[in-house]
Amino acid sequence: MDTVIEPEKLKELYYYLKLTRDFDEEARKLFKQARFGGTYFSAVGQEATTVVPSFLLTKEDIVAPSHRELGANIGKKVPPKVIMAQIYARKTSPDKGKSHPCHYGYAPLNVITPASTVAAQIVLGTGAAYGFKLLGKKNVAVSFFGDGATSRGCFHEALNFAGVHKLPIVYICQNNFWAESVPLRLQTALTDLSDRAKAYGFPGISIDGNDVMLVLKTCKEAIDKAREGGGPTFIECKTYRWYGHSEIDPADYRSPEEVEYWKKRDPIPAYEKYLLDNELITQEEIDEIQSRIRKEIDEAVEYAENSPFPQPEEALEDLYYEGGENA
Numbered sequence: 367m368d369t370v371i372e373p374e375k376l377k378e379l380y381y382y383l384k385l386t387r388d389f390d391e392e393a394r395k396l397f398k399q400a401r402f403g404g405t406y407f408s409a410v411g412q413e414a415t416t417v418v419p420s421f422l423l424t425k426e427d428i429v430a431p432s433h434r435e436l437g438a439n440i441g442k443k444v445p446p447k448v449i450m451a452q453i454y455a456r457k458t459s460p461d462k463g464k465s466h467p468c469h470y471g472y473a474p475l476n477v478i479t480p481a482s483t484v485a486a487q488i489v490l491g492t493g494a495a496y497g498f499k500l501l502g503k504k505n506v507a508v509s510f511f512g513d514g515a516t517s518r519g520c521f522h523e524a525l526n527f528a529g530v531h532k533l534p535i536v537y538i539c540q541n542n543f544w545a546e547s548v549p550l551r552l553q554t555a556l557t558d559l560s561d562r563a564k565a566y567g568f569p570g571i572s573i574d575g576n577d578v579m580l581v582l583k584t585c586k587e588a589i590d591k592a593r594e595g596g597g598p599t600f601i602e603c604k605t606y607r608w609y610g611h612s613e614i615d616p617a618d619y620r621s622p623e624e625v626e627y628w629k630k631r632d633p634i635p636a637y638e639k640y641l642l643d644n645e646l647i648t649q650e651e652i653d654e655i656q657s658r659i660r661k662e663i664d665e666a667v668e669y670a671e672n673s674p675f676p677q678p679e680e681a682l683e684d685l686y687y688e689g690g691e692n693a
Contacts, residue, residue: 369579369585371422378649379421383578383634385659386413386437389413389446392663393436393453397613401671402454403450403469405612407434414633415540415575415603417441419508419585428498428500430491430509432484433468434540434607438510444472448665462684463676485511485518488537492524493536495598506592507535514545516562517553525600529566531675532597536588537563539602540575546611547619563600578637606631 369376390410397406409416414436420429420441430436439449451459453467460472461479469477478494480487491509498505515521516539528535539559543550556562563570573584581603588599606628610617643648 370583376641377651379418379582380637380641380647380652381655381659382411382417382421382441383437383637384655385662386417386440386445388635388659389449389663389677390436392667393450394609394613396453396667401667402467404448404455404499405614407468407612408421408609409434409436409607411608411628411632412540412575412605414578414581414637415538415605416510418578418581418677419510419536419538419589420682422518422582422586422589423506423508425475426503427505428491428494428507429486430477430478430480430494430507432480432487432511432515433466433470433472433482434512435480435510436468436470439470439472439477440459442472442475442477443473443551444470444477446662446666447669448472448668452629454673455675456668457676457680458669458673462680464684485515485521487511488502488518488524490521491537492528492533492535495528495533495592496531497531497542498534499531502595505534505693507533508538509535509542510538510691511542512545513543513550513559514548514553515539516559517545522565524531525563525566525598528598529568529627533594534592534595535598536585536592537598537600540606541602541609543604544607544620547615547617558602560600560602568600570600570638571661572602572604575605575624576631576633576636578633579640579661605633 388407393406394408416435416437420438429438429442452470455463455467457463467479471477478490488509488511491507495507541559544555558572560570560572573580584601
């Protein structure tokens with residue numbers, strides 16, 4: 367057996383993958399019960415592509431996610447109760463309940479709050495990587511986005527800048543073959559989106575995004591290379607979201623056969639089997655992890671539902687920076 371991280375870390379990674387899956391399914395259920403407003407953007411089925419890259423980062427490294435990157439936050443070890451408060455838009459969330467329920471961000475762990483504009487987080491992540499280079503820091507930025515974002519102008523501007531300056535950044539594209547309700551074949555004539563990286567002078571790799579061990583190996587190599595000054599990498603993870611664009615989208619534009627095909631390629635049971643087959647985890651440990659996760663999710667829901675909503679006048683706060691020596 368050849369693993370790229372310590373066996374104990376592989377077990378820890380399993381916990382974060384399962385926490386992301388169970389948290390996500392719980393949030394879907396809570397939305398259907400009208401326990402919070404707005405909508406909810408599930409990423410069930412795509413967990414390997416978000417949890418794994420964030421899990422490999424240090425606290426100081428920066429994550430620039432989009433609105434569907436619950437796993438990127440959990441993999442970066444953002445507390446579940448903070449994330450649930452964000453979904454509930456409560457005052458105890460990182461943005462004090464002022465943004466959309468799924469705009470997860472957490473400054474203490476360097477997770478940038480997503481912008482609402484598709485692909486804008488790619489620019490922010492690239493800017494953070496430029497900052498690391500200017501300051502001479504050995505840190506890395508990881509930006510997450512979907513296949514639809516690669517058709518946006520700011521995506522190309524950001525990758526061009528990163529290629530020119532050889533920035534310490536890894537771009538993770540979650541190609542789930544649908545940009546909301548638009549199929550990939552109507553977005554681009556490309557088969558592999560990683561081919562786009564050729565135009566900007568750095569490597570592009572396409573992989574099975576549902577293979578946890580493959581995602582782990584590929585992302586670790588790219589992150590290590592970026593940290594050592596080797597420049598950016600574009601990784602296309604081919605994966606699938608099981609549900610609609612959001613919980614108000616029945617996604618009936620997809621065939622049942624297509625959805626069923628991808629559900630049979632669920633990354634988490636496959637990873638669990640890998641760990642059991644290689645005696646890296648026991649069934650007793652899996653049961654213990656499941657109990658721990660259930661307790662943490664229950665506590666997160668209780669925390670969010672007992673937290674206050676922000677007051678209307680608080681919308682005028684935090685518009686300008688009020689601290690610092692020149693204030």
